[in-house]
Amino acid sequence: MDFYYLPGSAPCRAVQMTAAAVGVELNLKLTNLMAGEHMKPEFLKLNPQHCVPTLVDNGFSLWESRAIMIYLVDKYGKEDKLYPKDPRKRAVVNQRLYFDMGTLYQRFGDYYYPQMFENASADPEKYRKIDEALEFLDIFLDGQQFIAGGDSLSLADLSVLASLTTFEVAGYDFSGHKNVHEWYGRIQKIAPGADTNRTWAEAARPLFDKVKPQQ
Structure with missing residues (x-):
């Protein structure tokens, strides 16, 4: 395909x-x-x-x-672990996917992309909103091994891993969010295609060089 x-x-x-x-x-x-x-x-x-x-x-x-x-x-798919058929488990995966799309990655883009592509000035409030999104994610991961809970990797983990790899390449430091930081280190060891994800993400690094994150 x-x-x-x-x-x-x-x-x-x-x-x-x-x-x-x-x-x-x-x-x-x-x-x-x-x-x-x-x-x-x-x-x-x-x-x-x-x-x-x-x-x-x-x-x-x-x-x-x-x-x-x-x-x-x-x-x-040969099994339903990535996207469970159980309505409640699937609903949580969906919620996390929509959170990634509409909150986590959206807020990252709101701050970085105007500077990268429109020569806009840094907006401290938009930067703070990224941190708030990471605080939410940290709560989701409290006591959990995976983004949507449960005992196995789901699509939510893959989606958020892709997003946070871009965060890292951009120089955004999320190490202060303990649960997120630990999950990020752990998930890269088990996610299929994680090495390619990392290699591909590096292609965007030059675009972020001119963006100066808030301190």
Whole structure:
């Protein structure tokens, strides 16, 4: 299946790890957004929102990373640990995925991306909101080995791992959040595709060099 991606993108890397977890090989299609490759007519036919990641599986086109992750598990997963069938367990995984998308990674982007792409000034309040999101995540992990609880890795762990790897590459220090810091060190040893996640994330480091985090 074709996978249109950018290595520095956390959502792309979350899909990469999910594919590794279910044993699916991706046909990598590096997509240079700065060169406008996502605006070419052939790409717009696949995804009118012209964003990455985009997956094309035997003619079926899908975008939005968490939707892709769920699709891969539903279609190719051999068990339901990554995305449990039990309604309550699945609901917690969903909540954590939406938290990552709408709070954790969103707040990171709100602070960093205007500086990276619009030459905006640093906003201390937006920086503080990132820390608040990490405080929430620290609470989720209190007494838990995994982001959604339970006794095994889930899609929530893969999604948040991708996000926090970008945090680290950007120079954001979350070591003060004990549960998050310990989980981050632990999860990289067991998450499928974690090494590739780390290697790909480094591609974004030059973009963050001009951003000066608040002290």
